[in-house]
Amino acid sequence: MSAPRTQVNGYGRYVGRVGALAAALGIGVMVATSPAIASADSSTSSASSKDASTTTSGGSAASQTGTDSGTQKATSSPSTNSTTAGGSAGSVATADSTDSAGADAASDSSDAGTDATAADDGTDSSTTGTGTDTTGTDTTETDATETDATDTEPTDTDTTGALTEPSQSPDTGGTTATVPESSNRPPASVTETRSTSSHPTATTETTTVPAQRAASSAPLAAAAPTDPNVTGTVTESPLAGTSSGVAATAETSSAATESTALVVPAVAAAAASTGTAGPVIGVIGFLNSVVTNLLNPFLAPAPSTPGPVTPIVWAVLGFVRRNLFNEGPTITYDPTKTSQTGQTVTGDIGAVDPEGDTVTYTVTKGPQHGTVTIDQATGHFTYTPDGIDYAGAQTDSFTVSVTDGKKNLLSFFRQPHGDQTTIDLGVRPPTAERVIVPLPPGFTNAQIPRFAADGTSLLFSATPPDAAAGARREIYQVNVDGTGLTCVTCGVVDPTPLRAGTTAPRILSKPVPFEDGSGRILMQSVDPATGAYTHVIYESDADGTRLVRVLTPAGKPGVIATDPQREMRISPDGTHVLFSQIQLVPNPSDPPGFITAVPIVGALTPGLDANGNKVYTITDARVVYPVGEGKQWTHDGKGVIILGGLYESGNVDDIVVDIATGEVTRLTGNLDYDEDADLSPNGQWLTIDSMRGLDALTPVTRIVRPAFLPLLIQGSVYTAYAGNSDAVNVSNQPWLVAVGDDLHRGDGIPLFVSDDPNTPQDEGDGWTARSMPSWNADGTEVAFWEADTTDPTGQRSRLVVAKLQYTTSVGTAADKTTPTVSSAFPTLASNTPTQVSLPPTGTYTGAGGGTAVVTETTDATTGHIVRTVLYTDYVDDEGMILNGVESTDQSAAQNTIHYIADITVTGTHTGSLTGDATINKLTRTITPTTAGSQITSTLDGDTLVLLDPARVAAAKAST
Template identity: 25%
Template structure:
């Protein structure tokens, strides 16, 4: 009898067989599970009105409930390993000249991780509260992805750098009057004028000299993205560009893309050739612990399977960090490069209805990745859980160790493993490799309730708080001390030096026509590509598989047809028809309803809505798509 699985159930154990061919003789056996202790870190008290002495007797501020996680984010450890930096939102502060008036709005705090307190008795310290306006001219309003420099005196917060001069951020001498906030500017004009380019997802390189970032572009009516590597250079007195205040400029910028690099797919006559592990960086996610690699989301190795990759800055060599068919995005590599902690939808079955059939070549992915990647969320609701994976990645029965495993698992219970508490970006390693900090938020309306078929649960946290910051300790590990990472070269040989004013490049694509992809061992796939009316992008990809096999063990037959349209740059509407059968070590099918599967997804909103169905079956396990709005 077939076992019907919704997207919220545990991934079938039968998938372990499907990973077997990922293992090689050079890869060691997977590690055994290890003991992990998870605790919640302290935060300022919550108020929904005024922050009175009854709520916080020390007068050091109150925070909002953080519904949808807005205005909150856990960040990296300080170099001492005993503090993390975090972004929070204060509320209810009294009017000036009350000293507590400074605890208001978006702020950056430090949180103790060792059960100690700052001299005033609080286990947290606000770094940006009360910084005079004259110390922060031109600062931007983005405060996300807070990250500490290794000098312990500076922080990267959004598109700003916080600097306490000669003092450590943890010192009592690091006062608001001694703290400065400098904006970061990327010049995109030939004459250096203007406000600079829009940058997002900033990540500090371990050498504390370089910075990685991503930037959106609109190409042929759709949203695209490129990633960049740059050097931070303090400019105390700029003469061009906005803002004309002391700032950090991004210099020696390199786009992590080159038209000279081999793309994921090429043609030779009427043959399509797939090039696994191309060095074509999608969204930059960070750097390896020792800084030799950039981690990123790249072109799929298997159809509809969004994975994490790493590319060497010096050589362009690429390796695949994850292989599970679920979606991965936030990640951090351990300081010694031997482990990766990821936020992944594995274990929820959120993506299995379209990615559960393994070994399907990434052909419709020429145009299907926007939909494949956007279904991972239901707007503000994530389905991420933190997983610990060794350097060699998913293989055999090994798909990492879930960090947030302890507890009853009952929805709404507030347990460590309460499925309604959703993992968010980014998890972070401690410098000694023994601890991981991560954060979560509780599902809130409209991501539950109303038209959404999922129930809402009341928060059990103090003040009805919807956010919590967590600390996972790997109790059997011994701490290590590593030398500082030496500055790497500004030059990325496989990238393209950015020249201000240059237009965004157009990604290479296969021209319209009918081609053949030969299986590595047998069979083939006939691929028909159709361009849009303006011949500016691919509109549809149709594939017919005939005993297609890359390993001589598993064979794919059937067809898949994907057509897209973009009513707006960020909105994608798909018409998807699939009837695939995979035989061999497992029996899998990937089938749409007779009228097809028609999802509509805005990549800036990520609310799942579709007509028709797409269902994947792996042996006796059936994976269904999410319910609309869920």
């Protein structure tokens, strides 16, 4: 028999439901002693009092999860606001929420009462009214003329294996309505996007989690069995798949007030309920859901209108709801909102707490291939992989749990008060999209672009269209899309004196913009016949536009500067310059003497020459490293990049020298030939011209060992691969690589196009990439140039911009001032160039054991220096074990070096290094002493010969 129907109007309805319970729990004492007595929860998602309906139920409470074929009977009357249900499995009506954005939406997603939507005028609909559509889409609330559910309810055909309740006994005096047992849809639902760790990619599962889940399921990690065939978001309705799978159902409310619900298959509840504690927990869970829904309205602030519920009672009931029936937070992670910047992935875990409690995130299982941090205040996470995979995407995952640190009745049964999910991640590799800068017909020899001071347009050198034979090459500026082309130097006189006996105009080349806002541009003025050059500075002001000469001070007496202003670069603040000099120290015993490069930093000081012409003079010029070529400034102006570091035998690497302290930091570590290098604005990425991938130096360098010997093969290797024209010069092809990866001998990605010798197709485009890559202002683009003398258009060269993705350079230096250059560096006027410094003689221990014994002798007659290294079980940093001898016999000025090697390799690789050849620095050649005695290495059956003619020819043909 059903209980008599009652009608409670206004706020008193809520008191009637919980008054006895409040008294039994001693609420008065709680309120009197609680600091929350005078406050009301400010959540806006509580159900409005006018929308509440009352229901009396009889019979035993039954846990309801999922959608199954069982039915229960209910009565409905359009003239009352109460519904009576009867039978062995009772149902409880809950207050429907009218706010989809509040925190109570999360609470209601875990409630289990059958939806009984009340009309605004006080007329309740049936328990199975239009709000319980089995298609998974709720309809909006209706008024008193609402159609009875029996006219609209479709037949449930779910075959998911959910539990089936026996049909209920019909109640008297009302219309019979069929209600699917799983239709316990809460008043408002929460979208939870769960990523299951059993899937290699993010899998979204949409599931309705009822409030009694603690009673009907195992801990959260086991509550929803996963289907390994589900790999994405499924938008089917009703629930599809086998009973062991979780399918996602997307619901869209016509009133736009309900988010997608998460539905746990009933089979999960059935499996869990077999435990001895299941019935007890089920009853308590059902009670928890009932009371929670009854008390939901009191989470909102007390109404300002007078009524039977006083503010103190409202606060009391709100306290009960927030504390004894506190709902745990849920995770609603949305993988579509996760983004990648550079090599960092960020996203929002999306935890929602019904009561707005402060939540705590815990990584319960960390990622395997990276690190993750979570902002406890916002729930935002940041993931960074341990390294970069330049060949393809990386995948990883981590598991996170969330809790509000509170408890409710279910906590006494060790049920979790929170949520947990596994978040799958993907990190895309760095990529580059090449753009050929369009130029009007007639331009030839467009070369060496650099981004201008505006950071977006390009400066470059080219011969003007329709120019007469021997015309001067000018400096132009153009946008990357080819628009805005202007000639910067046309009509501006070059004050550099012409070489005696010639009238041909000098070429303007290699523009380098000032970054100090002055609009000045540094460039080379080149003799077209000899290639000798000096530098001039373009400037424009109120007095006009001009080119101004740059003058260098004299060096030490007896030292000859054969190339006095090599590769000059301007400091970021425009006050100093970095350049190199090729210097000669005459030596009659080894003519012409010792030749080397020295890097120099000096102040750029304006002034007048003897004839009253404006000039820039380099003052306080200091040699900042004994040997090497200056390549570039760091973007903060505190250091300079120098190609001159000797770390591994046969190789030369880039280093950064702090000009204020003299501290040296290694920048690159690749084992092949490198040239021009430029750091990204944030200093994290490197564009570098290199022969990596061609195995130019690696026949010697891949058997890694310290630079015990003056094995100076770099000049000879460059000459062989450069050839006799830009169109075949493959020595300076641009690559992109993270600084840390280059240090660990990584290659990065090429910014040029070349043929893959391992395929029958020719992937090359016939253009050879050339040197001096340049970054734009934000590090998203790199400019360089390419040459092809067979180009049918006659242009012979072109400008290229590589647009980068997943390498975004952010966080540029704020302070770009040049510090005072350390006085510990010798002045240019006092410096005598020296041979490269080598480790002193003695015994050295390998990275993994063994010894290398270094000895040295000098021939008193010839001045030759003989240096020998004996390896005994010497284990290098890659685990190779070296045994044998290598030696050099160098002339006094190092112009010739006779190299001999006989080393066997075991350990991580098996092979050898052998050779008997003479290196000539003047002719840049390497000549074997006998046929077949070229410098050769073999590792695991792979044999490489230094300067193998066939390999060199193949490299030049690969463009």
